[in-house]
Amino acid sequence: MKLLLVFLVVAIATAASHATNDYHVIRRVVPNSGLSHSGSAKTKCLSWRLAVETYNLRDWKLVPAECISYIGNYMMGKQHGQDCTAAADAAFAYAKTINLTGDGKDAWVLDIDQTALSLLDYYARPDVQFGGILYNDTRFEEWLAQGTAAATPAVLDLYNKLKSIGFKIVFISGTSETQRDIRIANLNKAGYYNWEKLLLKSESEHGTTAQVYKTNKRTKLVGEGYRIHGNMGDQWSDLIGPNNGDRTFKLPNPMFFIP
Amino acid sequence: MKLLLVFLVVAIATAASHATNDYHVIRRVVPNSGLSHSGSAKTKCLSWRLAVETYNLRDWKLVPAECISYIGNYMMGKQHGQDCTAAADAAFAYAKTINLTGDGKDAWVLDIDQTALSLLDYYARPDVQFGGILYNDTRFEEWLAQGTAAATPAVLDLYNKLKSIGFKIVFISGTSETQRDIRIANLNKAGYYNWEKLLLKSESEHGTTAQVYKTNKRTKLVGEGYRIHGNMGDQWSDLIGPNNGDRTFKLPNPMFFIP
Numbered sequence: 001m002k003l004l005l006v007f008l009v010v011a012i013a014t015a016a017s018h019a020t021n022d023y024h025v026i027r028r029v030v031p032n033s034g035l036s037h038s039g040s041a042k043t044k045c046l047s048w049r050l051a052v053e054t055y056n057l058r059d060w061k062l063v064p065a066e067c068i069s070y071i072g073n074y075m076m077g078k079q080h081g082q083d084c085t086a087a088a089d090a091a092f093a094y095a096k097t098i099n100l101t102g103d104g105k106d107a108w109v110l111d112i113d114q115t116a117l118s119l120l121d122y123y124a125r126p127d128v129q130f131g132g133i134l135y136n137d138t139r140f141e142e143w144l145a146q147g148t149a150a151a152t153p154a155v156l157d158l159y160n161k162l163k164s165i166g167f168k169i170v171f172i173s174g175t176s177e178t179q180r181d182i183r184i185a186n187l188n189k190a191g192y193y194n195w196e197k198l199l200l201k202s203e204s205e206h207g208t209t210a211q212v213y214k215t216n217k218r219t220k221l222v223g224e225g226y227r228i229h230g231n232m233g234d235q236w237s238d239l240i241g242p243n244n245g246d247r248t249f250k251l252p253n254p255m256f257f258i259p
Numbered sequence: 260m261k262l263l264l265v266f267l268v269v270a271i272a273t274a275a276s277h278a279t280n281d282y283h284v285i286r287r288v289v290p291n292s293g294l295s296h297s298g299s300a301k302t303k304c305l306s307w308r309l310a311v312e313t314y315n316l317r318d319w320k321l322v323p324a325e326c327i328s329y330i331g332n333y334m335m336g337k338q339h340g341q342d343c344t345a346a347a348d349a350a351f352a353y354a355k356t357i358n359l360t361g362d363g364k365d366a367w368v369l370d371i372d373q374t375a376l377s378l379l380d381y382y383a384r385p386d387v388q389f390g391g392i393l394y395n396d397t398r399f400e401e402w403l404a405q406g407t408a409a410a411t412p413a414v415l416d417l418y419n420k421l422k423s424i425g426f427k428i429v430f431i432s433g434t435s436e437t438q439r440d441i442r443i444a445n446l447n448k449a450g451y452y453n454w455e456k457l458l459l460k461s462e463s464e465h466g467t468t469a470q471v472y473k474t475n476k477r478t479k480l481v482g483e484g485y486r487i488h489g490n491m492g493d494q495w496s497d498l499i500g501p502n503n504g505d506r507t508f509k510l511p512n513p514m515f516f517i518p
Binding site: 046053090 | 302303305306307309310312313314315316317337338341342344345346349350506507508509511
C-alpha cells in the first residue's frame with residue numbers, strides 16, 4: 001500500500017511536471033495507480049462534481065479519495081477548459097445586451113484565484129493532488145508569492161472583450177493587502193492590464209469569511225455609484241449576498257471550497 | 260433531411276414508448292439518427308448542462324439542437340438518477356445535523372414537477388424531445404391532468420426519511436389551485452402521503468413569475484412560524500429570493516427553464 005502510494009505520488013509528479021492540459025498524461029498514470037475509473041466511479045464523481053457546482057455541497061474539505069484521479073483528469077483535460085469557455089461565453093452574451101452609460105460606472109466584478117488566474121500549476125502538485133490532500137496555507141502562500149500563476153484563457157479573453165465594450169473591471173480578492181505588488185506583477189505577467197480597481201483584504205478584514213468580505217467590498221462599490229452588471233468567480237462565496245450583481249457566472253472548481 | 264427527421268421522430272417515439280430508464284434504447288437510436296455524439300459534441304453539451312445547472316444560463320427556451328440526443332441519453336441513463344441521488348444524499352446529510360424542536364414548525368420545502376414527480380414520461384415524447392421542441396402549454400397540461408407522473412425515486416426516498424426524523428414537508432408548486440385534486444391523486448399514486456401543506460397557485464397569483472410566487476409562499480410560511488431548514492427544487496426560481504431556506508438543493512434539469 002505504501003509502495004503504491006509512493007508510486008502514485010511519483011507518477012502524478014511526473015505527469016504534472018510535463019502536462020499542460022494534456023489529459024492523456026494523467027490518464028496514463030491512472031491505470032497503474034490502482035485508481036482507475038470504473039464506469040460507476042466516473043458516474044459518482046461526476047455527480048459529486050455537479051453537487052459541488054450547484055452549491056448542494058458546502059464546507060467540504062477534501063476531494064473524495066475515489067474522485068482524485070477523476071478530478072485530475074477533468075482539470076487537466078479538455079472538459080474544464082470548455083466549461084470555463086461556456087461560462088465566459090454566457091457572460092459575454094449577457095454583457096452585450098447591456099446599454100452602457102459611458103459614465104465609467106458600469107462595472108464587472110472578477111475574482112482572481114482560480115478565476116482570472118489559474119491555480120492548476122499548484123493544485124496538480126503531488127503534495128496537493130487536485131485538492132485530495134488537506135489544504136496547507138503555508139505551502140500555498142509560498143507558491144502564490146512566486147507570482148507565476150497563469151491566466152485562465154477563457155477569463156483573460158472575456159476580460160479583454162468586456163473592456164473593449166466599455167466595462168470597468170473590478171478585481172476582488174481575498175489576498176492580503178500586503179501582497180499587492182506581487183498580485184499586480186502576476187496579473188500583468190498573465191496578460192491583465194488596465195483594470196479599474198484591485199480590492200484586497202486589509203489587516204482589519206482578516207478573519208471575515210470570503211462571502212462577508214466580498215459582499216462588503218461590493219456594497220462599498222455600489223455606494224460609490226458603480227453598477228455591478230456581472231460578477232464571475234469560482235466560489236459561491238464570490239457570487240451570493242447583497243449587491244452580487246445583476247448576473248453571476250460560476251466557473252467550475254471541484255478542487256476546494258471557500259466559505 | 261426531411262426523411263431523416265421523420266426517421267428520428269419515429270425512432271425516438273419507439274424508444275420512448277419502450278424505455279423506462281433504459282439508456283441503451285436511446286443510445287441505439289442515436290447512431291442511426293445522424294445525431295451521434297462526437298467527443299467534442301459531448302464535451303460541449305456537458306459544458307452547456309453545467310452552465311444551466313450553475314445558473315450561468317437563464318431564460319433559455321430550447322435545448323440546443325446538437326445536444327438533444329446528449330440530454331436524452333443523460334435523462335434516460337444512469338447519470339441523471341445518480342445526480343438526483345447525490346443531491347438527496349447531500350440534503351439528508353444536512354437534515355440530520357439539525358436539532359428539531361418538536362413544535363411541528365421544522366419545515367422542508369419541496370417543489371413538485373421534476374422534483375417530487377418526474378416529468379420524463381412527457382419529456383421523452385417525440386413531440387417534446389427532452390426540451391428540444393418549444394414548450395406547448397396545452398399538451399403539457401393535458402398530460403399533467405392524467406395524473407400519471409411517476410415519483411423521482413431519490414426524492415421519494417428523501418421525503419420519507421425527512422418525515423421519519425420529524426420534518427414537516429411543504430410542497431410549493433406553480434400548478435393552479437383548480438388542479439388540486441388531480442395533483443393530490445398523482446402524489447398519492449406516486450407514493451407521497453401525509454405532507455404538511457400543498458401550496459398551489461390561486462387565481463390572483465397567476466401571472467407572477469415562479470420566483471416571486473414561491474418567495475411569497477415561503478415568506479407566508481415563515482410568518483406562520485415555520486423554520487425552513489431545507490428547500491429542494493429543479494429550478495433556481497425554486498431556490499433563490501428571501502426566506503429560501505437555510506440550505507438549498509438543486510436537482511438537475513437540463514430540459515426546461517422557469518423564471
